[in-house]
Amino acid sequence: MKKLLFIALTLLLSFQVKAQDSKIPTEVKEYIQSRVENQINVGIVVGYINGDTVNYYSFGNTAIENGTPVNKESVFEIGSISKTFTATLLALKVNSGEMSLDDPISKYLPKTVKVPTRNGKEITLKHLATHTSALPRMPDNWSPANDKNPFQDYTYENLYSFISNxxxxxxxxxxxxxxxxxxxxxxHILELQSGKTYEELVIENIAKPLQMDDTRLVLTQTMKNQLAKGHDGLSETENWDIITLGGAGGIRSTVSDMVKYIQANINANTIDSELHNAMALAHKSAFKSEEQNAEMALAWHIENGSFLMHNGATGGYCAMSAIDKASKRGVVVLTNSNENVDAIAIKLMVPSYPLKPIKPSIAKVLAKEIKVNGITKAIAFYKEAKTKQANNYNFEVEELNTLGYQLLAEDKKDIALEIFKLNVAEFPEASNPYDSLAEAYLENGEQELAIENYKKSLDLNPANDNARDVLKSLKVDIKEVTVSKEMLESYTGKYQLAPTFAITITTKEGRLFLQATGQPQFEIFPSDYNIFFLKVVEARVEFNANSKGKIDSMTLFQNGQVLPGKRVE
Incomplete structure (x- = not known):
């Protein structure tokens, strides 16, 4: 399964702000270079703000083939950082008295739309802005005709139908x-209230006042000329046209423009203007949960009480922004690859943060072997290299997966199929290789083998909605598991997996939750009576009973690791 992104999760770090040089360190520059040279990212551009000083650094190209060097004027999709623009627009309306955070959303939607309620409570604008509305991550009637541009055909009628049902x-x-x-x-509610499109609101209220001429939803001709092409792995992919849900992730911009935006946010409490005052309101804590170890402003995630951050991702791009208003520092990092660049921003904001060394991708070497010596000898080369040169290359599961999809894009289906088979053989306990192999089989017209591998993928990772959806489309019955409240209660407690690492299991309203040391709380879902999985990451837990039938331990399975833990409370 290829990555289908719209948001990267908030970072779970303890940020400690220390004084540092205003310049971008050589270590960060070399790290960026290594990411590009090893084809993890195609191009990366950074804007770092420290007080009145701004430093830029860029490396890589606008495309793998026939690209030009990226720079601070290159245009990228910023994904879910768009949400902070939406929050700022809402704050402008609140400060002007036109709207209230406590307004129910039904006040602004057409009367034909039936807004869901629960226990007599209505969803408000504040709930939408803080992700506490109880609405899911994605609408359940989202069924894109084109996975490479998946929001293009999602209409307002689709949105209304989802909300009503x-x-x-x-x-x-x-x-x-x-x-x-x-x-x-x-x-969309801001559109309905104002009578203007979301893009018009962004341009009029944020882009024009801050002179962000290359920040739009729809690419201007100038932006098209400066566009850094998006990449899914090693393959160029389509841009995402997000209009109906534009407030969630539809904006395109440049690092030059985004630096202006970050600077305005940094100065929100020191400049008296409608826009800066709105930004200040958007920064205020609006939801806090000790259970989830989470704090939200309006769209912005709050870390350690004052650190603001938001990242984002679309099919061919990743982005990261962070602000520390107290020290007047901020950063924005944009890349034209769907490979996360959060670490770069964190390092600039937290100098003690360690950057993981980048190894050359085995996929790049293997692609050359295939071209020169053919697939059979290339596979033999891979196996020998993994045995004798394990420390010289990156052999992680996504390397072969990325190469397989690159070959599919080049219409080399037979070779791609062999690469996906190899990935399954090398990583038999990982879900995604089976999903990708199934997709290749399905594209090759081998439906039975596709079903077999989608089932295996789903067994390993029940949170794989892609496998579930494809199997349903192929009329394959999917087993749904329910676990009694009494059995859920039997799993609650604290499990020690390491001297300083434990997992606490709790229940609420017939649902089971997991919270690891220093992490937010996440719901876990049953795939069997004693096996539960997470949706936020590919991981699962298994509860184990002793000879007397009492649950006395659990095992965490994640990233190829098997971590047992004794019940201590």
């Missing part, structure tokens, strides 16, 4: 659950 599964305002559809809906 969705049944809330948790209490409104009780907890944070990241919702793209919720923030997209908020952007």
């Amino acid at each position: 969705y049944k809330l599964t948790r209490d409104i305002g009780a907890e944070k659950e990241y919702s793209n559809v919720g923030m997209g809906l908020l952007g």
